[in-house]
Amino acid sequence: MSTTLLINGKSHQVDLPDDVPLLWVLRDEVGLTGTKYGCGVAACGACTVHINGESVRSCQTALGDVEGEITTIEGIGKPGAMATIQQAWVDHQVAQCGYCQSGQIMQAASLLAENPSPTDADIDEAMQGNLCRCGTYPRIRAAVHTAAQKMQEA
Amino acid sequence: MASIGKIARRTFLIGSAAIVGGVAFGAYYVSRPAPNPLKPGKGEAALNPFVLIDQQGVTLFAPRAEMGQGVKTTWAALIAEELDVELEDVRVLHGPAARAYYNSAFMADALPNRGYNVSDFQHAVGEVMGVLGRTLNMQGTGGSTSMKDGYKRMRQAGASARETLKQAAANRLGINREQLKTAKGMVQAPDGTSLSYSELALDAAKLDPVEPDLRPRSEWRLLGKTQPRVDMVEKATGTAEFGIDVRQPGMKFASVRMNPRLGAGMNSFDATTAETMPGVEKIVDMGDGVAVVANNTWLAMQAVEAIEIDWQDAPYPPETDQVFARIAEAFDDEPNSTMRDDGDVDQLPKGAVGLTAEYQLPYLAHATMEPMNATALFETDKLTLWCGNQMPTIHQWKCATEAGLESEQVEVHTTYLGGGFGRRVELDFSILATRLAKQMPGVPVQLTWSREEDMRHDFYRPGAIGRMRGAVKDGAVVLMDGKVAAASPTAQIMDRIAGLPAGGPDKVHVEGFFNPPYAIPNFRMSGHLSDISIPVGFWRSVGNSFNGFFVESFMDEMAHKAGADPLEFRLALARQEWAPAAGVLEAVKEMSGWTGKTPDGVGRGVAMCYSFGTPVAQVIEVVDEDGSIRLNKAWIACDMGLALDPETVKAQMSGGMVYGLSAALFGEITFANGEVEQGNFPDYDALRMHTMPQTEVRVLETQKHMGGAGEPGTPPAAPALANAIFDLTGKRARRLPLMHDFDLFT
Numbered sequence: 001m002s003t004t005l006l007i008n009g010k011s012h013q014v015d016l017p018d019d020v021p022l023l024w025v026l027r028d029e030v031g032l033t034g035t036k037y038g039c040g041v042a043a044c045g046a047c048t049v050h051i052n053g054e055s056v057r058s059c060q061t062a063l064g065d066v067e068g069e070i071t072t073i074e075g076i077g078k079p080g081a082m083a084t085i086q087q088a089w090v091d092h093q094v095a096q097c098g099y100c101q102s103g104q105i106m107q108a109a110s111l112l113a114e115n116p117s118p119t120d121a122d123i124d125e126a127m128q129g130n131l132c133r134c135g136t137y138p139r140i141r142a143a144v145h146t147a148a149q150k151m152q153e154a
Numbered sequence: 155m156a157s158i159g160k161i162a163r164r165t166f167l168i169g170s171a172a173i174v175g176g177v178a179f180g181a182y183y184v185s186r187p188a189p190n191p192l193k194p195g196k197g198e199a200a201l202n203p204f205v206l207i208d209q210q211g212v213t214l215f216a217p218r219a220e221m222g223q224g225v226k227t228t229w230a231a232l233i234a235e236e237l238d239v240e241l242e243d244v245r246v247l248h249g250p251a252a253r254a255y256y257n258s259a260f261m262a263d264a265l266p267n268r269g270y271n272v273s274d275f276q277h278a279v280g281e282v283m284g285v286l287g288r289t290l291n292m293q294g295t296g297g298s299t300s301m302k303d304g305y306k307r308m309r310q311a312g313a314s315a316r317e318t319l320k321q322a323a324a325n326r327l328g329i330n331r332e333q334l335k336t337a338k339g340m341v342q343a344p345d346g347t348s349l350s351y352s353e354l355a356l357d358a359a360k361l362d363p364v365e366p367d368l369r370p371r372s373e374w375r376l377l378g379k380t381q382p383r384v385d386m387v388e389k390a391t392g393t394a395e396f397g398i399d400v401r402q403p404g405m406k407f408a409s410v411r412m413n414p415r416l417g418a419g420m421n422s423f424d425a426t427t428a429e430t431m432p433g434v435e436k437i438v439d440m441g442d443g444v445a446v447v448a449n450n451t452w453l454a455m456q457a458v459e460a461i462e463i464d465w466q467d468a469p470y471p472p473e474t475d476q477v478f479a480r481i482a483e484a485f486d487d488e489p490n491s492t493m494r495d496d497g498d499v500d501q502l503p504k505g506a507v508g509l510t511a512e513y514q515l516p517y518l519a520h521a522t523m524e525p526m527n528a529t530a531l532f533e534t535d536k537l538t539l540w541c542g543n544q545m546p547t548i549h550q551w552k553c554a555t556e557a558g559l560e561s562e563q564v565e566v567h568t569t570y571l572g573g574g575f576g577r578r579v580e581l582d583f584s585i586l587a588t589r590l591a592k593q594m595p596g597v598p599v600q601l602t603w604s605r606e607e608d609m610r611h612d613f614y615r616p617g618a619i620g621r622m623r624g625a626v627k628d629g630a631v632v633l634m635d636g637k638v639a640a641a642s643p644t645a646q647i648m649d650r651i652a653g654l655p656a657g658g659p660d661k662v663h664v665e666g667f668f669n670p671p672y673a674i675p676n677f678r679m680s681g682h683l684s685d686i687s688i689p690v691g692f693w694r695s696v697g698n699s700f701n702g703f704f705v706e707s708f709m710d711e712m713a714h715k716a717g718a719d720p721l722e723f724r725l726a727l728a729r730q731e732w733a734p735a736a737g738v739l740e741a742v743k744e745m746s747g748w749t750g751k752t753p754d755g756v757g758r759g760v761a762m763c764y765s766f767g768t769p770v771a772q773v774i775e776v777v778d779e780d781g782s783i784r785l786n787k788a789w790i791a792c793d794m795g796l797a798l799d800p801e802t803v804k805a806q807m808s809g810g811m812v813y814g815l816s817a818a819l820f821g822e823i824t825f826a827n828g829e830v831e832q833g834n835f836p837d838y839d840a841l842r843m844h845t846m847p848q849t850e851v852r853v854l855e856t857q858k859h860m861g862g863a864g865e866p867g868t869p870p871a872a873p874a875l876a877n878a879i880f881d882l883t884g885k886r887a888r889r890l891p892l893m894h895d896f897d898l899f900t
Contacts (some may be wrong), residue, residue: 024452033399034392043835073392089390096222098389099572124844135812
């Protein structure tokens with residue numbers, strides 16, 4: 001059966017069973033590969049996207065349950081036209097292997113939308129579901145603080 | 155940069171490529187250069203295998219796996235330094251699998267010396283041994299070798315290309331090459347005339363390459379200074395292409411289940427249910443497993459889980475306790491190596507106090523964030539392979555064998571790696587993708603493992619047992635006699651890659667065991683190899699990952715026995731043996747404000763390990779937080795000799811420590827009924843944002859030779875943490891992970 005999804009401002013028709021997780025709809029059907037598969041059990045956060053601005057684990061969100069507009073890492077900015085938070089990631093040279101960073105950025109973006117000036121404790125609370133095997137946490141923390149500051153100045 | 159796809163298609167043709175425009179390796183090849191794998195099209199010139207110039211600009215080739223360590227940037231910076239181009243003005247590509255991209259530092263590290271004490275003569279011997287890397291076609295990334303390998307050769311490649319371009323300009327302008335200058339991709343004449351490299355490239359390609367001297371360090375613009383990483387924007391925008399992101403026209407998605415009793419076969423399977431499941435297009439018998447091809451990865455994973463499979467039994471003891479009992483049996487046999495045997499360890503020195511301890515460390519998974527995957531397209535006389543891997547030429551060779559082709563008929567595209575840590579040295583994911591693609595000629599197929607399949611089919615860090623005996627007198631160590639038992643990753647990998655037995659003393663098995671830079675008068679360290687067949691491989695820092703724990707935990711026990719401060723105790727021994735080892739201990743002492751005393755509720759531990767040419771000391775501070783133990787702070791000091799990119803070195807030291815701490819706290823792979831019990835991150839957790847200690851790194855450059863960066867941060871992490879927990883609780887951790895014996899803050 002065909003489902004209509006609104007992703008990054010564009011409408012997409014997809015023809016997949018209702019129980020297919022949004023992650024695999026985005027990656028294999030729509031071709032948006034910035035959202036990553038890490039665990040499939042909501043234990044690593046690599047698949048984080050926004051639905052109506054709230055962060056969700058797309059590996060645990062069935063296609064049939066999606067209601068609202070989806071935003072992925074590709075939807076918040078592009079090389080040459082990066083979002084403030086992406087620029088903060090570049091300024092702090094956060095990524096190592098980089099595989100988890102789309103999810104980290106999407107999680108941090110939703111934190112900043114709710115809480116424009118998070119403390120370290122707020123960041124700990126919001127980001128602890130996002131795993132990074134390279135151990136880039138100190139730079140992620142610094143980038144979140146910088147992004148918060150830049151967004152408040154803007 | 156519009157023609158990148160075109161260049162990629164044209165230049166990545168593999169074959170018996172003629173040398174185009176000469177190859178400028180300088181003195182680093184023995185008799186003749188390897189063929190240049192870059193085949194320039196019309197209007198392009200490949201001045202050597204690392205520099206390609208066309209009308210759009212300059213492309214540099216960094217044929218080392220970018221798995222987070224920043225090699226793409228620093229490798230390109232080595233070339234750009236001498237070529238006089240800016241990193242933001244060039245394109246950097248990985249390039250094809252090719253002999254020209256051999257790793258000269260692999261074999262040098264295999265020499266049977268202690269590493270830190272090599273003379274200049276031995277160091278030169280190591281460089282000559284590096285040519286074996288070329289003759290064995292070893293294009294690879296690992297062993298913290300990239301900068302040692304590329305440091306001279308890549309500056310030479312840049313310098314030679316620059317001078318050859320200048321010669322082309324000199325010929326055109328009718329003046330001497332010496333009168334010309336270069337900057338930002340331009341050759342400049344005294345009269346103000348400027349010619350771009352693009353304008354000169356075709357002429358330069360016709361000239362014999364010029365081989366100039368390298369610039370002294372005092373003239374460097376880029377090296378020794380932190381450069382913005384060339385992969386950072388892609389990785390912040392979701393546009394970096396990992397193996398799992400490869401998309402080809404008409405591509406199918408597949409998943410696989412191989413025997414969870416590792417190395418055993420399959421009796422039969424029943425795919426009746428799977429065949430009818432949504433999206434399923436094909437079920438493929440993989441020999442000792444089954445794959446499902448579908449129109450979506452998740453649907454393939456669901457279907458492959460629904461197949462009923464009758465597996466054969468494991469070829470090793472099926473329960474964890476039996477596995478370790480089997481490993482301990484290796485102590486009954488003659489040691490494979492005794493690479494340290496100084497003084498007399500059989501006599502307890504007069505007046506000395508003896509002690510013994512036994513430690514046991516678990517098997518560990520790599521658990522890269524990106525699960526194993528590869529994409530393959532088989533056509534009658536050709537195989538195209540896309541994957542993140544650390545050994546392109548070996549993948550090319552082994553996948554050719556699997557497909558029934560010659561290596562020249564296999565094209566390997568190496569993507570970014572979503573973590574490597576040694577896992578992507580292995581060939582299994584590429585071979586399985588090839589096996590599957592061969593059943594579907596003309597159809598590109600991407601094979602992705604579930605996280606569970608990944609964790610249960612690793613080449614694990616071997617489980618290891620350390621038996622230590624020592625003696626102290628007058629506050630110092632007078633005797634250390636150690637034995638380590640574990641299976642050998644080197645022996646298994648030699649067998650997997652080449653079908654060859656590994657002979658002689660296994661240096662990797664005892665690295666960090668026989669050569670800690672401490673002056674101990676009676677000192678013997680032996681390695682006992684277990685032949686247990688559980689698959690093992692190169693896990694970040696390899697043998698050092700367990701040997702560092704044995705030596706540095708026991709050093710701590712000896713310090714306490716001697717009534718000495720654990721840091722001063724090490725410092726005294728290191729000062730007598732090798733100044734840079736003492737230097738990193740001095741540095742963490744100062745950084746942490748070490749006094750040897752900690753208030754109630756705070757514990758501190760120290761460890762120092764020498765691995766991959768780099769001494770690293772770490773101090774870890776833990777605190778009692780309402781009865782549970784929380785990691786509070788960490789201080790790291792390393793001596794690189796030369797740090798080509800200081801921030802990248804710091805990132806590697808910090809990340810290497812996190813990898814070691816994660817394993818120490820939570821990491822273990824155990825067996826039941828021959829199958830790995832852990833399957834996903836809830837069973838195999840790691841440090842996270844809220845459990846990460848505040849970390850400070852200091853990079854020293856006092857030692858004579860350049861050290862590696864990717865791995866040396868890992869070995870001291872676990873013992874420094876265990877020693878800190880002893881300081882806090884008075885309880886010694888003689889096995890890991892710590893979560894079994896301590897209440898940890900999570």
